[in-house]
Amino acid sequence: MEFCKLVLLSLIGITVVCDNVLVDYYESLIQEEIRRAATYTFPKDAGNYRPFNEKPIVFGVIDFVVIGSGSSGSVVASRLSENGNWTVLLLEAGGEESNFNEIPAMYNYVASLEYNWGFNSTPQVACCLAMNGICPFPRGKSLGGSTAINAMTYARGNELDYDKWSEENPGWSYQDVLPYFIKSENSHIDDGDEGYHGYGGYLNVEHHVPTSKKVYTFLQANEELGKPIIDYNGYNQLGASRSQFNTIHGRRQSSSKAFLAPDVRSRRNLKISTHSYVTKILINDTTKTAYAVQFSHNNIQYVAKIKKEIVLSAGVVGSPTILMHSGIGPKQHLKELNIPIVKDLEVGEHMHDHLTFYSIQFTSSIFDPVYTLRESITQYLNGFGPLTTAVNTQGIAFFQLSTRNTTVPDLEVLFIPTVPANTSGYVHVGERMWRRSYDTQVSQIILVLLHPKTRGRIFLNSNDPFVYPLIDSKCLSDEGNEDVESIYRGIEKVMELFDTKAFRRINATLLPDPLCTDRTFRSRAYWMCLIRLTALNAYHGGGTCQMGPHPSMGAVVDNKLKVYGIKNLRVADTSIIPVTLSGHMSAPAMMVGERVSDFIKKDHGFIH
Numbered sequence: 001m002e003f004c005k006l007v008l009l010s011l012i013g014i015t016v017v018c019d020n021v022l023v024d025y026y027e028s029l030i031q032e033e034i035r036r037a038a039t040y041t042f043p044k045d046a047g048n049y050r051p052f053n054e055k056p057i058v059f060g061v062i063d064f065v066v067i068g069s070g071s072s073g074s075v076v077a078s079r080l081s082e083n084g085n086w087t088v089l090l091l092e093a094g095g096e097e098s099n100f101n102e103i104p105a106m107y108n109y110v111a112s113l114e115y116n117w118g119f120n121s122t123p124q125v126a127c128c129l130a131m132n133g134i135c136p137f138p139r140g141k142s143l144g145g146s147t148a149i150n151a152m153t154y155a156r157g158n159e160l161d162y163d164k165w166s167e168e169n170p171g172w173s174y175q176d177v178l179p180y181f182i183k184s185e186n187s188h189i190d191d192g193d194e195g196y197h198g199y200g201g202y203l204n205v206e207h208h209v210p211t212s213k214k215v216y217t218f219l220q221a222n223e224e225l226g227k228p229i230i231d232y233n234g235y236n237q238l239g240a241s242r243s244q245f246n247t248i249h250g251r252r253q254s255s256s257k258a259f260l261a262p263d264v265r266s267r268r269n270l271k272i273s274t275h276s277y278v279t280k281i282l283i284n285d286t287t288k289t290a291y292a293v294q295f296s297h298n299n300i301q302y303v304a305k306i307k308k309e310i311v312l313s314a315g316v317v318g319s320p321t322i323l324m325h326s327g328i329g330p331k332q333h334l335k336e337l338n339i340p341i342v343k344d345l346e347v348g349e350h351m352h353d354h355l356t357f358y359s360i361q362f363t364s365s366i367f368d369p370v371y372t373l374r375e376s377i378t379q380y381l382n383g384f385g386p387l388t389t390a391v392n393t394q395g396i397a398f399f400q401l402s403t404r405n406t407t408v409p410d411l412e413v414l415f416i417p418t419v420p421a422n423t424s425g426y427v428h429v430g431e432r433m434w435r436r437s438y439d440t441q442v443s444q445i446i447l448v449l450l451h452p453k454t455r456g457r458i459f460l461n462s463n464d465p466f467v468y469p470l471i472d473s474k475c476l477s478d479e480g481n482e483d484v485e486s487i488y489r490g491i492e493k494v495m496e497l498f499d500t501k502a503f504r505r506i507n508a509t510l511l512p513d514p515l516c517t518d519r520t521f522r523s524r525a526y527w528m529c530l531i532r533l534t535a536l537n538a539y540h541g542g543g544t545c546q547m548g549p550h551p552s553m554g555a556v557v558d559n560k561l562k563v564y565g566i567k568n569l570r571v572a573d574t575s576i577i578p579v580t581l582s583g584h585m586s587a588p589a590m591m592v593g594e595r596v597s598d599f600i601k602k603d604h605g606f607i608h
């Protein structure tokens with residue numbers, strides 16, 4: 001009981017309940033799973049799903065089949081099954097979540113286990129050079145999809161991003177989409193702007209507790225530079241604030257935990273089938289109508305026939321892959337692979353992603369308290385403390401590279417008061433979340449380039465649906481090197497923070513990254529070296545089945561998310577997003593899920 005008393009004394013005002021049996025349970029769970037993550041290797045293909053039977057078994061005839069239970073798919077399955085007269089089947093390749101992946105700080109370990117597909121990029125020539133050009137490309141493979149493994153930052157993007165999206169796609173302006181963000185949300189943010197937040201939705205939004213003292217220094221430094229304290233999901237995004245997270249009382253709230261809560265899962269008209277790997281959508285070539293989904297479950301092949309529609313929500317990698325295996329994709333590419341062409345569309349092209357630069361770390365003269373694992377677990381069980389955050393990005397700021405007549409930010413700054421040492425670990429799959437030593441508390445700033453010029457591509461390696469697709473991220477490869485320059489100018493902006501009174505007051509001292517010590521510390525050459533070696537995609541991919549007014553302009557879906565030229569088939573996930581967003585991708589994907597559900601309900605006469 002000793003540690004319980006200590007925790008109680010150090011946190012006046014917060015009631016802490018101690019339960020040694022639960023603490024024991026979590027302690028051994030964490031130790032076991034960390035051990036397992038150290039040796040786990042990702043499968044190299046989807047061969048473990050390969051079926052024994054050649055002729056598929058008819059699984060049933062269902063009104064709607066939803067493919068993928070991530071940010072979008074969980075919402076779609078939840079909303080469509082609100083109509084008790086509609087049968088809904090949700091197919092997910094991954095399995096259930098666990099008490100382990102629910103602990104936010106286990107982020108790095110969770111992404112090293114079976115919750116992640118474990119994809120990598122094809123060898124890159126302009127980025128990830130410290131990793132031989134191989135950038136990790138994690139994607140969630142679980143109920144909850146990527147929200148089972150992500151960092152849970154809730155950031156919708158800028159009003160004008162959506163207005164740009166709607167220029168060619170009526171119905172997607174900020175005014176059109178804001179009600180859907182609000183519909184999903186259950187905000188516990190005390191400082192949110194009025195009119196921008198929802199309070200009765202499925203998706204919890206909260207700040208991390210407690211806020212580190214260093215975060216207030218970060219906010220002060222920003223204010224000194226003329227950047228106000230704002231609600232970045234509100235009226236004005238240019239400024240700094242505490243981060244908003246999709247946790248609930250400090251636990252990860254994935255999209256399935258939120259939208260497929262027990263009362264939804266118990267609906268008799270909703271069937272969720274996990275470990276179900278979709279290989280193909282069957283389309284009648286004469287009528288160009290999608291009529292069934294082929295999938296493999298426990299090595300048995302099934303077809304689920306539909307009465308109404310198929311909604312493809314398999315994400316930025318999964319959705320284009322399934323479409324191409326179904327004959328929907330670039331004609332030349334499918335021809336090369338001997339896949340019969342059903343519809344020639346630019347599937348897999350135009351992939352956008354944010355870029356992340358991690359190599360800014362510093363020491364200071366103020367320290368966050370350090371707890372043992374058992375103390376941290378007790379805090380976690382009470383909804384606060386180091387285990388309740390993934391990357392500890394407690395502070396956030398959005399800024400522009402030059403003063404422009406727009407309110408759209410160019411860069412995002414994530415402020416980590418203390419790089420987690422014993423919780424998140426310090427080496428992420430490929431990311432170098434390096435840390436000097438356990439004796440010194442190290443803070444970190446992560447820079448995110450929000451509107452890169454480069455576009456990547458997803459394409460097939462084989463016509464065998466059990467072979468993984470290829471991901472050419474093309475990061476930092478734009479001809480004019482604008483992306484590299486923008487990151488460099490962003491770093492210069494971040495360096496301004498170090499000259500503020502607030503940062504000097506805490507003796508914030510930048511640490512040289514050991515990778516580029518052959519260049520003069522803080523010189524342009526030093527930063528350029530680090531950018532090429534370490535910058536990588538932010539896991540915010542989109543655009544591979546992009547929305548647009550016409551297929552001749554590279555569009556795969558129309559503004560109602562229907563695949564061009566194919567009946568009864570829609571795509572709803574980040575792959576349809578045609579523009580770069582000044583935020584993170586989960587909230588927008590959920591919004592897409594909310595919207596497609598309403599389009600479908602309208603088309604089928606459930607709402608008007």
Ligand SMILES: Cc1cc2nc3c(=O)[nH]c(=O)nc-3n(C[C@H](O)[C@H](O)[C@H](O)COP(=O)(O)OP(=O)(O)OC[C@H]3O[C@@H](n4cnc5c(N)ncnc54)[C@H](O)[C@@H]3O)c2cc1C
Pocket residue numbers: 067068069070071072073091092093094111138139140141142143144145146147149150151152153154155276277278279313314315316318319322538539540541572573574575584585586587589
């Ligand atoms: C490590 C990491 C950190 C991130 N951090 C943040 C963050 O802090 N904030 C934020 O907003 N965003 C973050 N993101 C991005 C965000 O989580 C994703 O962009 C978003 O969740 C994508 O939603 P989606 O619905 O498009 O796809 P996903 O959530 O990826 O869902 C797709 C689902 O389809 C399933 N699937 C795929 N192929 C098949 C198949 N053949 N058969 C059956 N099922 C299939 C997958 O298993 C998965 O469950 C992060 C992402 C990662 C990977």
Ligand SMILES: *[C@@H]1O[C@H](CO)[C@@H](O)[C@H](O)[C@H]1NC(C)=O
Pocket residue numbers: 083084085
């Ligand atoms: C379901 O169907 C029944 C019988 O046709 C009908 O009375 C009822 O209104 C329907 N419910 C909904 C939600 O559409």
Ligand SMILES: *[C@@H]1O[C@H](CO)[C@@H](O)[C@H](O)[C@H]1NC(C)=O
Pocket residue numbers: 284285286287
């Ligand atoms: C395709 O649709 C046509 C017209 O409805 C029908 O005659 C044909 O049998 C269908 N083909 C398949 C493979 O279902």
Ligand SMILES: *[C@@H]1O[C@H](CO)[C@@H](O)[C@H](O)[C@H]1NC(C)=O
Pocket residue numbers: 370371372373421422438
């Ligand atoms: C953190 O990990 C290091 C290295 O494994 C260890 O020496 C240290 O005691 C740990 N600290 C805590 C607080 O558990």
Ligand SMILES: *[C@@H]1O[C@H](CO)[C@@H](O)[C@H](O)[C@H]1NC(C)=O
Pocket residue numbers: 405
């Ligand atoms: C800034 O943009 C707004 C809206 O686009 C426009 O009305 C205004 O005239 C612009 N101001 C300047 C100084 O360009």
Ligand SMILES: *[C@@H]1O[C@H](CO)[C@@H](O)[C@H](O)[C@H]1NC(C)=O
Pocket residue numbers: 363365507509
């Ligand atoms: C500031 O930090 C540096 C690096 O840790 C240290 O060498 C220096 O003595 C510190 N200065 C003050 C005034 O604390």
